[in-house]
Amino acid sequence: xxxxxxxxxxxxxxxxxxxxxxxxxxxxxxxxxxxxxxxxxxxxxxxxxxxxxxxxxxxxxxxxxxxxxxxxxxxxxxxxxxxxxxxxxxxxxxxxxxxxxxxxxxxxxxxxxxxxxxxxxxxxxxxxxxxxxxxxxxxxxxxxxxxxxxxxxxxxxxxxxxxxxxxxxxxxxxxxxxxxxxxxxxxxxxxxxxxxxxxxxxxxxxxxxxxxxxxxxxxxxxxxxxxxxxxxxxxxxxxxxxxxxxxxxxxxxxxxxxxxxxx
Numbered sequence: 001x002x003x004x005x006x007x008x009x010x011x012x013x014x015x016x017x018x019x020x021x022x023x024x025x026x027x028x029x030x031x032x033x034x035x036x037x038x039x040x041x042x043x044x045x046x047x048x049x050x051x052x053x054x055x056x057x058x059x060x061x062x063x064x065x066x067x068x069x070x071x072x073x074x075x076x077x078x079x080x081x082x083x084x085x086x087x088x089x090x091x092x093x094x095x096x097x098x099x100x101x102x103x104x105x106x107x108x109x110x111x112x113x114x115x116x117x118x119x120x121x122x123x124x125x126x127x128x129x130x131x132x133x134x135x136x137x138x139x140x141x142x143x144x145x146x147x148x149x150x151x152x153x154x155x156x157x158x159x160x161x162x163x164x165x166x167x168x169x170x171x172x173x174x175x176x177x178x179x180x181x182x183x184x185x186x187x188x189x190x191x192x193x194x195x196x197x198x199x200x201x202x203x204x205x206x207x208x209x210x211x212x213x214x215x216x217x218x219x220x221x222x223x224x225x226x227x228x229x230x231x232x233x234x235x236x237x238x239x240x241x242x243x244x245x246x247x248x249x250x251x252x253x254x255x256x257x258x259x260x261x262x263x
Contacts, residue, residue: 033168033201035074035119035160040086043067044244047128047139051216053184053234060137060180062128064244068142071121071160072099078114088124096155104157106192107173111159117166123156123174135183145179152179152188152219160199168200174208176239179219188222189236190214210239 047062072083082100099120101112112118127144130137146153158174175194180187195208215232 032164035117035162035167035170036071038071038073038084038086038119040088040124041069041071043069045126045128046242046244047240049210049239050237051180051187051234052237053182053187053216057237058132058182058184060130060132060139060182062130062137062139065126065128065139067126068124069121070124071119074117074119074166076115076117077101077112083120085120085122099157103155104159105175107157107159107175107194111161111171111173113161115165117162119160119170121158121160121174123158126156126178132182136181137183138181139178140181141176141178145177149179149219152222153177154191158194163198170199172197172199172208173211176210180216180236185233186219187216187234188219189216190232193236193239195239195241208241210236213237 043066045062045065045067047065048060050057050059052058068088070085070088072085075083082098085097085099087097099122104112123142125143126139126141128139140148141156142153154175154177156175156177158172160170160172162168162170173194173196176189177191177193178189180189192212193210193214195210197208214236216234216236218233221231221233
């Protein structure tokens with residue numbers, strides 16, 4: 001049996017299902033697995049990408065960044081209009097522990113198919129630091145962005161939706177309303193920035209890639225032009241997030257976090 005799952009006009013996944021519970025997703029064979037119950041995960045990510053500003057292409061890389069992710073219990077959209085995420089110390093109030101369908105902004109409608117099992121999630125915190133060509137760079141998201149630039153903070157929300165009806169394999173999409181700090185200025189990602197991946201488990205070494213190029217806005221311009229037209233100062237041309245190592249133990253994860261904070 002063959003199933004086509006359309007995420008958006010440029011992103012179609014071919015899923016082949018056999019009678020033994022195995023699936024071929026875009027040519028890779030995976031096993032069906034149930035979604036886990038809600039919880040919080042510490043992810044160690046390698047983040048890289050490129051941006052074009054003032055006619056110059058800038059490449060950046062943030063190795064071994066610690067990120068906090070929280071996720072809901074599995075749900076079926078026709079059974080729930082709102083879900084509760086696990087509380088964290090990074091939540092500013094109880095209202096942020098509740099997610100509604102309307103909170104997901106520009107994520108494709110094909111990620112909210114009634115009757116298909118899903119998990120709703122939030123990237124709670126990311127503060128990636130690195131040195132590129134001798135200069136300091138940072139990528140801020142979630143709680144770290146709110147602490148530095150509260151007026152520019154927006155939640156990084158995502159959806160994990162089954163490709164087959166329930167459980168893994170699944171398609172994941174995550175909004176990335178981040179701020180990129182460079183030696184040449186500080187930029188906010190456009191509101192339509194999000195990454196996607198096909199995964200077979202929360203702890204898999206998944207790779208997430210930007211769906212389309214998006215604008216980069218200088219934060220000074222955003223603050224001056226809140227009531228006017230916002231013209232981007234540049235463009236985010238690529239963004240890649242991949243787990244640094246799917247088998248990091250607690251000590252390695254702590255060491256990676258310590259390295260990040262000391263940068």
